[in-house]
Amino acid sequence: MNNFAHSTDTPTFETAAMVHRTRRRRATLIAGFAAALIVAGGGTALASMTGASQTSAKPAATVDHSKATFLLGGVTKEPIAVDLTGQDLGTAKGQLVKAKLKLGTVVKVNTPNCKPATVVELTPHTPKIVAKGDTVNVKLCAG
CATH class of the missing domain: 3.30.10.20 (Trypsin Inhibitor V; Chain A)
Structure with missing residues (x-):
């Protein structure tokens, strides 16, 4: 059993590349959400100024x-x-x-x-x- 447990090499991870990729994805996701909120907020403000939501x-x-x-x-x-x-x-x-x-x-x-x-x-x-x-x-x- 010891021979089997010690026979495979431990995997190596490039942690610097993984962290960089995660940060890049997170930044892209945040920028996308921010752009969507700006567009939605601008449209809402314009609609309320023109009186579209008057009841x-x-x-x-x-x-x-x-x-x-x-x-x-x-x-x-x-x-x-x-x-x-x-x-x-x-x-x-x-x-x-x-x-x-x-x-x-x-x-x-x-x-x-x-x-x-x-x-x-x-x-x-x-x-x-x-x-x-x-x-x-x-x-x-x-x-």
Whole structure:
């Protein structure tokens, strides 16, 4: 039995090569995940800025959407239209913060067929393009 146990040579391992290969694979995997997260995160941020995930009800047709929409410039080649029609003040503030804009004056106005305390008009609005740091004034429905 001793002859059998001592007859084979012990295997040799190139530990330096194994460690190098493992580190290279790990670095590639981490870079791939990071790139995927950046792409997914950028798409999510852009979708939320354009209002794709809005869930609140829109007001009746008497509210002019073009007056409650601003064009955000400097993010992509073409300006991005952000429609805040029918959003409450908290949501509108959040969208302005995401767009790196400042909230100006907030005024309540009487507008027919609109939900109270929702956005009916922004200044400046389309077709004017706003850039980061600009001030946007908001008019809310008085009800």
